[in-house]
Amino acid sequence: MKLKYILPVLISAFSMTSCNDFLDREPLDNITPEAFFWSESDLAAYTIKQYSFTTHDGWNLGTWKNDNDTDNQVTGSFNSRWVPGEWRVNESFSTRGDDPWNFDKIRNLNYFLEIAVPRWKNGEINGTETNIKHYIGEAYFMRAWQYLSKLQTLGDFPIVRNTLPDEQQALTEASYRRPRNEVARFIISDLDSAIMLMNNSPVGGKNRITRNAALLVKSRAALFEASWETYHKGTNRVPGGPGWPGASTAYLKDYTINIDSEISYFLDEAMKAAEEVADNVSLTMNNFGEKLDNPYYAQFAAENMEGYEEILLWRAYDMEYKEKHSAGYYLQRGGGNSGFTRDFVETFLCEDGLPIYASSKYVGDNTIADVKANRDFRLQLFMKEPGELLSELSDVDTFGYPDILAKQEVRAVTGYCLRKGMPHTWYRDGDYCVEGSHVFRAVEAYLNYIEASCMKNGGSSIDSKADSYWKAIRERVGLPVNYQQTVAATDLVKEKDWAVYSGGQPVSKLLYNIRRERRCELMEEGFRMNDLKRWRALDQVKNYQVEGFKLWGSMQHEYVDNQGNSTLIPEGTEGKTANVSSQKNSFYLRPYQIIKTSNLVYDGYNWCDAHYLSPIAMQHFRITATDPENGETSVIYQNPGWPLKANAGAIGY
Known part of the structure; x- marks a missing residue:
């Protein structure tokens, strides 16, 4: 058998198509080196x-869904990586x-x-x-x-x-x-x-x-x-x-x-x-306005992102060429089958630069308005709140209470709804959005330098350049530039962030707050899982319960029908199919504790070390082995903790 799955012969440079082809206007084919590569x-x-x-x-939701299945965001269904034995080796x-x-x-x-x-x-x-x-x-x-x-x-x-x-x-x-x-x-x-x-x-x-x-x-x-x-x-x-x-x-x-x-x-x-x-690319200005009158917000939702210096690469869309997407539509329509977790929301500092457990500015979490009050401006700007206009082009389309009971496609899974990237245009139908999609932002370079500097110094300090970068990031979002005030007030025992740990051991308070800054600045942008893996921050994840907003309290009264009867059916209600979790387990909505039968994450997320790396499919062992029925005879070796057997989970779980 030829190794067609490893290095196939190039038949045509453009025989492959992709939904992510930038500037792809007309197909090109029949490419040969004799006729091509001369200009x-x-x-x-x-x-x-x-x-x-x-x-x-x-x-x-487009790229805004890329942090789903982490401790930042979740979707309506669970990912098998959180159930040892369920993620399996492919044939x-x-x-x-x-x-x-x-x-x-x-x-x-x-x-x-x-x-x-x-x-x-x-x-x-x-x-x-x-x-x-x-x-x-x-x-x-x-x-x-x-x-x-x-x-x-x-x-x-x-x-x-x-x-x-x-x-x-x-x-x-x-x-x-x-x-x-x-x-x-x-x-x-x-x-x-x-x-x-x-x-x-x-x-x-x-x-x-x-x-x-x-x-x-x-x-x-x-x-x-x-x-x-x-x-x-x-x-x-x-x-x-x-x-x-x-x-x-x-x-x-x-x-x-x-x-x-x-x-x-x-x-x-x-x-x-x-x-x-x-040193050469400035951060986009934040004027602390709402939506597109604020450049910091607009750089994520503009149709043309070219003028934003911080955006280093972006994709343009154009209806004339049928280049379009639906991200803005799903941001406006309920929750888009996503939602921030309670632990993520609680990671954001108060506007005085102190964690919520150390600040007199923290109002509480009885309502979403309370949660956002006096907090890091990024939380205020990038999380939706009941009553706000969904489009500046309409004075009637407002966001109601999160629809936690909607069909999964548009459900507000945790009650904490995404707003980063929500457009100016009001989309009554999907697949018509033409807002740009950014790929790289310069602020990541600031964050990368700060973290590398701290690691270089053993977690105890950062150099003067990292100090200036961190202050620039905090100043942009209205936090006091004195990050040492935050570090001093941080109690790692009270922090629920998985990134407190590496290899099951707490990191320094300084390094943790650098990780906090990264988590908050890059929210919704798809960095979280790779960060958790490279930090080895998942070792201690055991029976972790995903929670959303505080449903059982003042907010439960928002979910009633036209006759004033509650539309909430808690888990365990006799003779009825539950649609929310029970307050007997928590006052906070638990999206994976609504139905217990055949629910592999009812008791929470669990991690196993093998899942830090993905397994290699068995076909690649067979076609590189002296004995195709014995993967051990292949020149390839399987990743740690994974078996040489199709449809088998990590070893020992």
Whole structure:
């Protein structure tokens, strides 16, 4: 059997279609190296087809749903990663794009670089030198982007720099997994090439990747690996750790690593890259107004994001070309099958810079208005409140009490509803939204630098540059710039945030508050799960109950029918199907404690260490094994804690 699932032969550079193709206007096909890659327009067309960023798409909340299934946000149904034994090894994936062990994009990018780079160096490509270099830089960027996804999902991974023949031996040897620190160094190297070649004013503006975006991603990748190696050190999830599966292979059995040296290298790289972005890109101003009259809010909901300096890459939509989405519609219509958790909402400071348990400004949580009162402006701005206008173009469309009883598609799952990205236009129908979708924001560079600086100093302090970045972030949202006041008032025992911990042990109060800042600033933007994994902040998650707003109290009286009868049916009501959790368990809505029968998360979320990394599907072991029926004979090794057996959960659970 040929290894068609690993490195397929490139039939056509544009045979693959994607809902995330930026600026995709007309299809191109029948591409051959003899006829193509001779002009800058050829390079531009090819590289943009390799874009694979998560942006608004389809009938859902778009990117604003990407923190679902974490301790920040939840959806109406649970994710199997919170039930040890339910997340299982696949035999294969029905869709190639769903398989993390997929080389399609990598193969396409290697193909491009093998042809375009020599032609560029030989002066054979027609066009402007600046543009030619930029598009080649994009290819290096996108290869790094693909590898970063592999690193975050699978850890150790094959490093493939060239296109390969469709021959068993060559493809089998190319399947050798390399230790994750080498993969991370490869990512950094590709991003350095991109940074060297790219500029910040490409044709197409910030709808195309820029040099600043490459610097930002370099800081992200380096910080991810530095923190992973720091907090997972001494486990089988780090090269050289006890039980690391790479040591069982012939090609890695003698592998050695100075992990402290690697951590130091990645922290330095993260700080250098982040500093260059943060020193040259200003944060968008916050005038503390509501919605689109406030640039800080508008940068998430504008149709044209080009003028917002902080936005480093974004996707444009256009009805004329049928480029549209439904994110704004679902933000306006109830909860969009999502909602913030109580623990996340309680993480936000009061406006005096103190945690809710230490501040006289905290009003309580009997109503949503109370919850938002006197709090960090980000909570006030980005969480909906009953009575507010859903569109500035209408004076009749207002947000009522969260519809926690709606059909799942639009349900307000926790009662705490998302508002970040909600548009100016009032959408009476879905699939008509044309607001832009941002991909990268410069504030992440500020946050990356602050965290790396604190880690570099053992969690006890940050340098003067990190100090200035943190003050800039706090000043923008109206918090006192003296973050040490927050640190001093923090009681880690009273903090419910999972990120208090790494490896089951509390971190310093300073480092925790840096993590708090990151959590609050990047809300709804899809960072949370990767952050929790790299911090190893999930070890202590056991029987964790997701809670939302305080339903049982003054807010329960809002849920009545036309006759004034309550529409709430608590769990355990005899002869009726429950639609909310019971106050016998908690005064707060528990979205996963409504129905007990066949409910695997009724008793809460649970974590197992194997889930820090995803399993590799069995088909990849079979096609690289000397005996296809025995995965142990493959050159690939399975991730720690996962069996070599299809449809089986993590070992020991």
